[in-house]
Amino acid sequence: MAAALSLASRYEKFTSGVFDGVADNLPGWSEPMSELNLQSLWFAGEFGRDFTSTDGRRIVLRDFGIWNHAAGPDFTGCALQCGDEILRGDIELDPDARDWERHGHGGNENYERVVLHLFTQAPEARMFTRTAAHREVIQVFLKPEMLREAARPRRMAEVRLGRCATPLREMESAQVASLVEAAAQFRLRRKSEKLQALSHIHGREQAVYQSLANALGYRHNQRAFTILTQRLPLKALLKHDALEREALLFGVSGFLESVRYEDTEPETRTYLRELWSRWWKQRNAYVNWLEEPNRPRWQVAGARPGNHPQRRLGAMCVMLGSWKKIFAFLRTAKAWNRKNFSTVLLALEHDYWSRHYTLKSEPATQSIALVGGTRVQEMLANVVYPLLVSERGELWAEFMEQPSMLDNQKVRRAALRLFGVDPRVRGFQKRLYQQQGLLQIYEDYCLEDDSACEGCPFPEKMKEWRT
Ligand code: SF4
Known part of the structure; x- marks a missing residue:
């Protein structure tokens, strides 16, 4: 080329x-983007596939899985690499980190297989994502600058x-x-x-x-x-x-x-x-x-x-x-x-x-x-x-x-x-x-x-x- x-x-x-x-x-971006659009951008790889988790670990997406049409996490059958380890499971994307608890995912067994929690807003004080079995879930904070340039929201001229x-x-x-x-x-x-x-x-x-x-x-x-x-x-x-x-x-x-x-x-x-x-x-x-x-x-x-x-x-x-x-x-x-x-x-x-x-x-x-x-x-x-x-x-x-x-x-x-x-x-x-x-x-x-x-x-x- x-x-x-x-x-x-x-x-x-x-x-x-x-x-x-x-x-x-x-x-x-200052107004939260709709959850559906965020999910679509994520699934299209517009945020990329190489991230740093909120606790500083490198996370590489190996498989984006499928968009789940049943109750439960947004994407199922995903795989991600964290260090030398490949984690297989589901991914949940919420506009706000607090939505995990607000929507009751923390006590819902359907979310037990979640290996990655994504969000675009979070409170100042760090909060953790935990499953019903008290397993801590890796978090990634999605930011506007991660979006591929052409996918960013635009003003009209x-x-x-x-x-x-x-x-x-x-x-x-x-x-x-x-x-x-x-x-x-x-x-x-x-x-x-x-x-x-x-x-x-x-x-x-x-x-x-x-x-x-x-x-x-x-x-x-x-x-x-x-x-x-x-x-x-x-x-x-x-x-x-x-x-x-x-x-x-x-x-x-x-x-x-x-x-x-x-x-x-x-x-x-x-x-x-x-x-x-x-x-x-x-x-x-x-x-x-x-x-x-x-x-x-x-x-x-x-x-x-x-x-x-x-x-x-x-x-x-x-x-x-x-x-x-x-x-x-x-x-x-x-x-x-x-x-x-x-x-x-x-x-x-x-x-x-x-x-x-x-x-x-x-x-x-x-x-x-x-x-x-x-x-x-x-x-x-x-x-x-x-x-x-x-x-x-x-x-x-x-x-x-x-x-x-x-x-x-x-x-x-x-x-x-x-x-x-x-x-x-x-x-x-x-x-x-x-x-x-x-x-x-x-x-x-x-x-x-x-x-x-x-x-x-x-x-x-x-x-x-x-x-
Ligand atoms: S100067 Fe020309 S290129 Fe620049 S904003 Fe105005 S119309 Fe667009």
């Missing part, structure tokens, strides 16, 4: 340290012209182009590292499945999709037939509980009956995940009909039906074929979801693409090329050829802040990699700056950038 992404390191050097100290004041627009306008096009390309390479490299870490923890196939689902959730339901795929791993789902899989995904997502037969169209009722015929037999096992606060948060308000999470979940079900074919392109970089990959995705159809936007909508008059061109581009930018360029460097050139996404609010916001009315702005957004580069600069500078551009170093720093 080093040769293919030779500009990435230059951009990293260019940007490193410009906003040092910001992690101490991460937005959203205002939609307005930035201070850098003038110096950028004065910069030669070739230099701007090279800066944008460098930022795009850096972004791809970071995504690649994340995918590799996820593959290392959960296997390549699960990492791809989770990441493709995340792309289906773009923009408001990415976390919810991630949680669903973390809870219902690929390997387990593929053991079921298509209807059983669909019933599980729609059941565990909570969507089946959210509609009443009497509010739906006849075609929907038939579809719901099919799903419920399988779901009711399994529902009891997952009831814990359907209750607050364990239910994933789906954001539906303001979503375009085509982006509704129910429809996207329908798309995911169909993708799983063709999983062997889809994953065959991603099993190794040698097997990659962009045209065929896109053709498979664009041709996916579903008896119900190819004609419905939601479980409550009336049937559409025409068939609607389940996975459209923009979704495919999202997958190319966030999953495929980050996964494969690290294994086959020449794919960077192929990535550079991909056209930009038509509809990306964040890119529009970034372009306005950085370029304003510079007539060259279109030229710097024509390709997918350029959009990725703009997003990276926007995230590294605009989202870190809290001085309304005044103290942002980018306008001065960019003068250092020479092709």
Whole structure:
């Protein structure tokens, strides 16, 4: 990857340290993050896997286990290394160290196998975690700076012209182009590292499945999709037939509980009956995940009909039906074929979801693409090329050829802040990699700056950038 992404390191050097100290004041961290999101970040390895316990011992996670859907600790079947010893058991994650006692885990035999207690807040006076049998449990205090940078909570930047627009306008096009390309390479490299870490923890196939689902959730339901795929791993789902899989995904997502037969169209009722015929037999096992606060948060308000999470979940079900074919392109970089990959995705159809936007909508008059061109581009930018360029460097050139996404609010916001009315702005957004580069600069500078551009170093720093 080093040769293919030779500009990435230059951009990293260019940007490193410009906003040092910001992690101490991460937005959203002073308010406790929801327990569900913390669990999801933990299980995705976003906090890393190498820790120091509250009593100073080195703890290395060897197996993150599985997300437990029954009563008891959050994750079961885990393994961690403490010194020379491998400890096998369960992991409990609480927002506050005191939750262990508040929730009665200390007297509950279901928690007897817990080997690690994680929390993000703790009282000043040290408190210990003990099981019903008075065994002391290792504690790890999760802190915001442990989170992988891209997973940290972010502020939103205002939609307005930035201070850098003038110096950028004065910069030669070739230099701007090279800066944008460098930022795009850096972004791809970071995504690649994340995918590799996820593959290392959960296997390549699960990492791809989770990441493709995340792309289906773009923009408001990415976390919810991630949680669903973390809870219902690929390997387990593929053991079921298509209807059983669909019933599980729609059941565990909570969507089946959210509609009443009497509010739906006849075609929907038939579809719901099919799903419920399988779901009711399994529902009891997952009831814990359907209750607050364990239910994933789906954001539906303001979503375009085509982006509704129910429809996207329908798309995911169909993708799983063709999983062997889809994953065959991603099993190794040698097997990659962009045209065929896109053709498979664009041709996916579903008896119900190819004609419905939601479980409550009336049937559409025409068939609607389940996975459209923009979704495919999202997958190319966030999953495929980050996964494969690290294994086959020449794919960077192929990535550079991909056209930009038509509809990306964040890119529009970034372009306005950085370029304003510079007539060259279109030229710097024509390709997918350029959009990725703009997003990276926007995230590294605009989202870190809290001085309304005044103290942002980018306008001065960019003068250092020479092709
Ligand atoms: S925060 Fe920095 S990079 Fe963003 S618009 Fe302002 S000056 Fe430009």
